Amino acid sequence: MKPLDLRLYLVADGTAANRHRIPEMVERAVAGGVTLVQLREKTADTRTFLQIAFKLKEILADWGVPLIVNDRVDIAWAVDADGVHIGQRDMPYKVARRLLGADKIIGLSVENMRQVEAANRLDVDYIGVSPVFLTPTKPDAKNAFGIEGLKKAVEVTRHKAVAIGGIQVENASEIMQTGVDGISVVSAIVKAENPRSAAEALVERIRGACADTS
Amino acid sequence: MKPLDLRLYLVADGTAANRHRIPEMVERAVAGGVTLVQLREKTADTRTFLQIAFKLKEILADWGVPLIVNDRVDIAWAVDADGVHIGQRDMPYKVARRLLGADKIIGLSVENMRQVEAANRLDVDYIGVSPVFLTPTKPDAKNAFGIEGLKKAVEVTRHKAVAIGGIQVENASEIMQTGVDGISVVSAIVKAENPRSAAEALVERIRGACADTS
Numbered sequence: 001m002k003p004l005d006l007r008l009y010l011v012a013d014g015t016a017a018n019r020h021r022i023p024e025m026v027e028r029a030v031a032g033g034v035t036l037v038q039l040r041e042k043t044a045d046t047r048t049f050l051q052i053a054f055k056l057k058e059i060l061a062d063w064g065v066p067l068i069v070n071d072r073v074d075i076a077w078a079v080d081a082d083g084v085h086i087g088q089r090d091m092p093y094k095v096a097r098r099l100l101g102a103d104k105i106i107g108l109s110v111e112n113m114r115q116v117e118a119a120n121r122l123d124v125d126y127i128g129v130s131p132v133f134l135t136p137t138k139p140d141a142k143n144a145f146g147i148e149g150l151k152k153a154v155e156v157t158r159h160k161a162v163a164i165g166g167i168q169v170e171n172a173s174e175i176m177q178t179g180v181d182g183i184s185v186v187s188a189i190v191k192a193e194n195p196r197s198a199a200e201a202l203v204e205r206i207r208g209a210c211a212d213t214s
Numbered sequence: 215m216k217p218l219d220l221r222l223y224l225v226a227d228g229t230a231a232n233r234h235r236i237p238e239m240v241e242r243a244v245a246g247g248v249t250l251v252q253l254r255e256k257t258a259d260t261r262t263f264l265q266i267a268f269k270l271k272e273i274l275a276d277w278g279v280p281l282i283v284n285d286r287v288d289i290a291w292a293v294d295a296d297g298v299h300i301g302q303r304d305m306p307y308k309v310a311r312r313l314l315g316a317d318k319i320i321g322l323s324v325e326n327m328r329q330v331e332a333a334n335r336l337d338v339d340y341i342g343v344s345p346v347f348l349t350p351t352k353p354d355a356k357n358a359f360g361i362e363g364l365k366k367a368v369e370v371t372r373h374k375a376v377a378i379g380g381i382q383v384e385n386a387s388e389i390m391q392t393g394v395d396g397i398s399v400v401s402a403i404v405k406a407e408n409p410r411s412a413a414e415a416l417v418e419r420i421r422g423a424c425a426d427t428s
Contacts, residue, residue, distance in 0.1 A: 045303040046285055071260055074288035078309050089259040095292050 002064075004105060005035040006126055006162045006182030007206050008199060011070075013186050014041040014052060023055045029189045030063045032199025035182070038085050038107075040070035053079045066105060073099055083107065085128065088115065093122045107162075112143065116153045128184060129153045131165020132175060135187075138165065147178060154179040169201045176209030216278075218319060219249040220340055220376045220396030221420050222413060225284075227351060227400050228255040228266060237269040243403045244277045246413025249396070252299050252321075254284035267293045280319060287313055297321065299342065302329065307336045321376075326357065330367045342398060343367045345379020346389060351400050352379065361392060368393040383415045390423030 010029050012022050019041075026037055039056055041049040053069060057079045060067045066082035069075045071090045076083065083105025086096055096106055108124045110116045111131075119127050134144045144165065145153060154161050163175050164184035175183055185202065192198035224243050226236050233255075240251055253270055255263040267283060271293045274281045280296035283289045285304045290297065297319025300310055310320055322338045324330045325345075333341050348358045358379065359367060368375055377389050378398035389397055399416065406412035 046305050047303045050305060050309070072288060074286060074291070074305065074313065077288070077291075077313055078305065089261045091260050091264055091288065091292065095264070099288065099291055 004066075004125055004160060006160055006184075007035045008033055008202055009036045009038065009162050009164075009182050009184040010034040010189050010199075011038045011040055011164070011184055011186045012056070013190060014039070014044055014049075016043060018190065019044065019048070019052065022052055023059055025190065025195045026056055027059050027063075029195040029199045030060065030065050032196035033203035034065065034189070034199050036066050036068065038068040038070055038184075039075075040085075041072075046072075046075070049075055050078055053081065057081060068105060068107060076100065076104070083125065085109070093124060097123070109164075110153070111141070113149070113152065113156065116156050120156070120158050124159055126160040126162055126181070127153075127157055129161055129163050129180070132163045133166025133171075135166040141165070147174060150175065150180065151178045169198070169205060172202055172205035173209040176206055182206075218280075218339055218374060220374055220398075221249045222247055222416055223250045223252065223376050223378075223396050223398035224248040224403050224413075225252045225254055225378070225398055225400045226270070227404060228253070228258055228263075230257065232404065233258065233262070233266065236266055237273055239404065239409045240270055241273050241277075243409040243413045244274065244279050246410035247417035248279065248403070248413050250280050250282065252282040252284055252398075254299075255286075260286075260289070263289055264292055267295065271295060282319060282321065290314070290318070297339065299323070307338060311337070323378075324367070325355070327363070327366065327370065330370050334370070334372050338373055340374040340376055340395070341367075341371055343375055343377050343394070346377045347380025347385075349380040349401075355379070361388060364389065364394065365392045383412070383419060386416055386419035387423040390420055396420075 012026050039053055053075050057067050068083045068085050069081045070085050085107040087109040105125045107126045109128045109130045110119055131141050131144050132150055160181040162182045162184045163180045167183045167185050168188045189195050189198045226240050267289050271281050282297045282299050283295045284299050299321040301323040319339045321340045323342045323344045324333055345355050345358050346364055374395040376396045376398045377394045381397045381399050382402045403409050403412045
């Protein structure tokens with residue numbers, strides 16, 4: 001398996017309004033440099049979720065970019081996705097690992113330092129440090145890590161870490177400089193008029209930040 | 215595998231209000247004669263759904279009563295349930311069968327005669343003819359089969375058939391006399407003060423109806 005490249009991790013968050021445009025949006029974003037794609041669907045029925053996942057799998061296979069499915073191990077399994085991303089109220093890591101086997105990618109959201117530490121006892125493939133900043137995409141989140149909290153999480157974790165929540169082109173460099181392995185974005189790409197150039201602008205900041213710290 | 219006994223099929227429909235009482239309610243209902251249990255959760259998070267499914271699996275194993283999971287193939291897989299029940303907007307039958315293998319029970323909801331006919335081209339283990347009568351549990355349903363429609367569905371299908379929707383002790387005999395293999399109930403047991411005696415009363419009607427037609 002290729003090493004996991006978390007540098008620009010797109011969370012394609014499906015809503016009734018944008019669902020039909022997701023495959024095209026994802027393809028354009030990947031052309032702009034997205035390195036990993038997660039499909040998240042919190043309101044679609046299973047059949048719709050599955051149909052979009054099948055389409056993304058087909059598109060991403062052409063680009064050699066992994067597809068991660070949020071929460072739904074059955075959807076991941078059905079489309080032979082590269083892995084799942086689980087939150088603290090989804091299937092426990094050990095159950096997901098038992099079902100999916102050692103070769104699939106399993107990422108875990110961590111929402112506070114206690115969860116960062118707990119994740120060190122699991123063989124997850126990466127943690128998603130969430131949220132860095134409060135954002136309307138996750139209205140339930142109460143506490144944000146902030147830049148200092150993110151630095152601390154990177155120090156404490158033994159895993160690869162990706163930062164998520166409120167990341168835009170303007171703060172991408174600062175976030176990469178905390179030492180995370182990548183940034184995860186939703187609206188910075190999903191809501192962009194041009195997903196490809198939005199991704200390209202983010203990639204430029206990520207490269208710049210990596211050059212600064214090397 | 216034991217032959218599938220659909221006679222009294224309980225759909226344990228979890229809601230925020232009743233969720234904590236489901237395992238005990240199911241156990242009492244099974245003591246009263248329920249032959250098959252489906253766990254349906256449309257609002258719980260995956261971890262909660264999984265926890266209840268694990269509990270039911272444990273309880274039902276003691277009684278030798280199969281556990282069917284509504285929609286979520288991953289939950290069924292994780293707890294090694296006996297099967298899944300899928301609706302027309304859930305995972306397509308062929309995908310679910312490919313994932314679960316030949317030995318698991320797969321039931322399919324059919325909502326009109328066209329779907330009854332389409333199900334004849336699939337190797338489902340049973341169809342759930344839904345709804346017989348309109349009911350508040352499924353507010354989206356627009357058309358009900360009624361007694362005559364149910365008789366027609368039983369004639370047309372090559373599968374075992376269970377009737378669901380608006381079934382109570384008062385109409386259980388009439389419904390059994392259409393030739394269905396069983397009746398499926400939600401509120402007649404879930405909302406009963408005494409789930410065991412509610413199940414016993416239904417069993418009595420089912421036995422009576424079977425004696426009438428034999």
